[in-house]
Amino acid sequence: MKDSYGRTIDYLRLSVTDLCNLRCMYCMPEKGVHKKEHKDILSVEEIEEIVSAAVDLGVTKVRVTGGEPLVRRGIVEICRRIGAIPGVEKLCMTTNGVLLKKYAGELFDAGVTRLNVSLDTLDPEKYTQLTRMGTLEDVLSGIDEAFRVGFDEIKINTVLIGGVNDNEIRDIAALTKDRAIHVRFIELMPIGECADWGPERFISNERVLEVLPGLEEAGVSGVARIYRLPGHRGTVGLISPISSHFCPSCNRIRVTADGRLKPCLHSAEEINLRGLHGEELRDAISRAVYGKPRRHHLDEEKSKSARNMNEIGG
Numbered sequence: 565m566k567d568s569y570g571r572t573i574d575y576l577r578l579s580v581t582d583l584c585n586l587r588c589m590y591c592m593p594e595k596g597v598h599k600k601e602h603k604d605i606l607s608v609e610e611i612e613e614i615v616s617a618a619v620d621l622g623v624t625k626v627r628v629t630g631g632e633p634l635v636r637r638g639i640v641e642i643c644r645r646i647g648a649i650p651g652v653e654k655l656c657m658t659t660n661g662v663l664l665k666k667y668a669g670e671l672f673d674a675g676v677t678r679l680n681v682s683l684d685t686l687d688p689e690k691y692t693q694l695t696r697m698g699t700l701e702d703v704l705s706g707i708d709e710a711f712r713v714g715f716d717e718i719k720i721n722t723v724l725i726g727g728v729n730d731n732e733i734r735d736i737a738a739l740t741k742d743r744a745i746h747v748r749f750i751e752l753m754p755i756g757e758c759a760d761w762g763p764e765r766f767i768s769n770e771r772v773l774e775v776l777p778g779l780e781e782a783g784v785s786g787v788a789r790i791y792r793l794p795g796h797r798g799t800v801g802l803i804s805p806i807s808s809h810f811c812p813s814c815n816r817i818r819v820t821a822d823g824r825l826k827p828c829l830h831s832a833e834e835i836n837l838r839g840l841h842g843e844e845l846r847d848a849i850s851r852a853v854y855g856k857p858r859r860h861h862l863d864e865e866k867s868k869s870a871r872n873m874n875e876i877g878g
């Protein structure tokens with residue numbers, strides 16, 4: 565599936581809920597979000613139908629995200645059904661890891677091939693402050709459990725925030741030393757909760773290169789520039805939507821928990837997929853892909869997305 569700029573679109577990010585068991589300061593309102601009625605979020609069958617249609621059009625990689633995907637009732641069954649769709653080559657999940665200890669084994673058995681765990685600090689107190697309620701130990705034991713049940717590598721997503729965790733770059737990168745942990749530093753994007761934060765909060769990924777001059781280049785993977793610390797087993801990746809926007813290599817579309825397709829994370833445009841079936845559904849997806857904007861303009865203005873990140877899934 566190609567868009568009008570010739571980009572191949574083969575990656576679907578699917579938010580299965582906008583609810584979350586954390587309230588990360590840059591992502592979620594402190595009070596949480598209004599729980600949608602059951603009928604307002606995609607059912608397992610609708611999810612299966614939408615993913616199948618996207619796969620018919622050329623999608624090969626699906627990421628299940630949220631809100632927090634592990635708080636969605638029936639999440640293991642959702643993963644099993646997606647994983648069973650012929651043509652889904654990679655089934656990934658992005659999770660905050662809080663419930664991973666409980667679910668890692670079932671997710672692995674259900675066919676999840678890759679896990680990304682979001683972790684912004686290794687300081688237990690700071691973790692609780694930043695997430696407004698989480699316990700660091702839950703995430704760390706979830707990661708251990710994921711390795712134990714058979715995941716052979718795990719990605720850690722870290723959003724750097726000035727004055728909060730930008731002093732932890734070295735410690736977080738050190739997680740890559742002995743295990744196949746791949747840390748991805750992601751630049752904070754001005755969207756939703758943090759759209760009006762001051763410039764001091766937004767840390768360019770160039771800072772990582774300054775703090776870790778020993779990083780050796782190890783290629784490019786999707787939208788990440790990959791590096792490795794000498795002798796370390798895992799890698800350090802830089803995802804820099806602001807300082808070097810990667811729109812020319814964008815390969816993804818997003819579907820929200822209420823069934824809206826977002827051709828671009830930072831555009832207000834959404835296409836309702838609910839109630840569409842067969843040819844009509846495939847047509848709607850390919851038209852949306854064709855209309856995908858060329859690039860975002862976060863370097864000049866705030867995101868135009870009307871949604872918070874917890875509704876889109878990153």
Ligand code: SAM
Pocket residue numbers: 584590591629630631632633658659660680681682721722723750751752753754755758873874876877878
């Ligand atoms: N709850 C899951 C988690 O935290 O991994 C999945 C959803 S969360 C919205 C997905 C990713 O988006 C997380 O890694 C989070 O750090 C990132 N994220 C949220 N708001 C962001 C922002 N304003 N800029 C950059 N990344 C953001």
Ligand code: SF4
Pocket residue numbers: 584585586587588591592630631632660682873874
């Ligand atoms: Fe929840 Fe993930 Fe947003 Fe944190 S980043 S509030 S864990 S959805």
